[in-house]
Amino acid sequence: MADTAYAPAKVNLFLHVGAPGADGYHPLCSLMVFADVGDRITVHDADALGLKVRGPFADAAPASADNLVLRAARALLARSAGPTPPVGLILDKVLPVAAGLGGGSSDAGAALRLLRAALGAPLDDAALEAVAAELGADGAACLWGRPVLAEGRGERLSAAPVLPVxxxxxxxxxxxxxxxxxxxxxxxxxxxxxxxxxxxxxxxxxxxxxxxxxxxxxxxxxxxxxxxxxxxxxxxxxxxxxxxxxxxxxxxxxxxxxxxxxxxxxxxxxxxxxxxxxxxxxxxxxxxxxxxxxxx
CATH class of the missing domain: 3.30.70.890 (GHMP kinase, C-terminal domain)
Known part of the structure; x- marks a missing residue:
């Protein structure tokens, strides 16, 4: 088994941010689009769940336990019924890190899509989106990589206007x-x-x-x-x-x-x-x- 998914850069065409609520979170409203430039995630057979990072920005995105790709994989596996075969993940990191491009969220989204398909995980799109939203404000939007209007903490998504390329x-x-x-x-x-x-x-x-x-x-x-x-x-x-x-x-x-x-x-x-x-x-x-x- 070896499958690959694209993890596009996210761009906020506008981003409106409100005052924090009692929970400390800032509400937002943003029109997000995605680029034909991005990272890639590959899933493959392995002895145990792990992550290898390569590419020009690999040093800035180490394969540590808090990497969003591994967090996404663990969250999905926790929601899957029964034993799952061990898999490994490879991240080709070509986007700069801490760059306002949602790279980590997009990487996590690609991993979720890949693992659901590879493992036959019993999660529908709404459930997968809920997992992605737990990973951060950009998580839900970056799961699908299509133009969207995001509200709330970023988890409330609605269709964007029709846009030209x-x-x-x-x-x-x-x-x-x-x-x-x-x-x-x-x-x-x-x-x-x-x-x-x-x-x-x-x-x-x-x-x-x-x-x-x-x-x-x-x-x-x-x-x-x-x-x-x-x-x-x-x-x-x-x-x-x-x-x-x-x-x-x-x-x-x-x-x-x-x-x-x-x-x-x-x-x-x-x-x-x-x-x-x-x-x-x-x-x-x-x-x-x-x-x-x-x-x-």
Whole structure:
């Protein structure tokens, strides 16, 4: 047995974050899309459950017990009836870590999908989604890797508007950004947003139309992320000043910024110029949308 699944990068086109409740959790509202750039998970026969991590960012995602892939596997196995054959997992880690791209959640989601199929685990989609949601705010959305509006703690999902395929560039300064630190910065500022879903068209016809609408929205974690790691602000300022960028914004709790472009030609030109301008940055031209079952 050896099967592989794609774990796409997640991008928050907007992210509104409210004041924490009595339980300490912040409610949110976010329009999420997924990239044709991501990690891969492979499941194979093994003597015992284990994880091997390889790839350019393997050192930043060690195969320790708290790795989300192993946590997802243990959670699924705990819900499976009867004995299960031992399996091993391999993570090809090509996305930067602590980057606002939901990489760990997407890896966990790919592992859940693979293991359910490989082991014949008796969980329907709703049950699998519940397992994914327990792993973090991005877990439920990242399980399926398709455009979605997420609310609550990220577990309440509804259909996104119809979106065009979006050409984009992802840029990360190769500096991890701590999500807890970003939320502490947000709490200290007291600048919480309205998390009621904004009025959205049922469909966007072009990247330019979407970018124009997104300009009226925001990422409430953008300023806190820049305060925690100023290099994120340098990336964002650079993207915003480039002629190809219809919109530049931080994704998630930071690390990675994205620029929406009008076409693949513009995205390619922007990516090539950024790679020459700042060779120490992680730069990837991509398409945003999803799902991308065969991407990578």
């Amino acid at each position: 979006l050409d984009a560039v992802l840029v990360n300064p190769r500096t991890p950004v701590s999500t807890p630190a970003v939320y502490r910065q947000l709490d200290a500022s007291g600048r919480f947003g309205d998390v009621a879903p904004p009025r959205m068209p049922t469909a966007f016809e072009s990247a330019a139309e979407l970018a124009g609408w997104l300009a009226t929205q925001r990422n409430d974690l953008e300023a806190p992320a820049i305060a925690v790691e100023p290099e994120v602000g340098a990336v964002l300022d650079t993207l915003a000043g480039e002629r190809e960028a219809l919109l530049a914004r931080v994704s998630g709790s930071g690390g990675t910024c994205f620029a929406l472009c009008a076409s693949d030609i513009e995205a390619e030109g922007l990516a090539e110029r950024l790679e020459a301008m700042a060779p120490h940055w992680w730069v990837r031209r991509c398409r945003l949308g999803g799902p991308w079952p065969d991407a990578g």
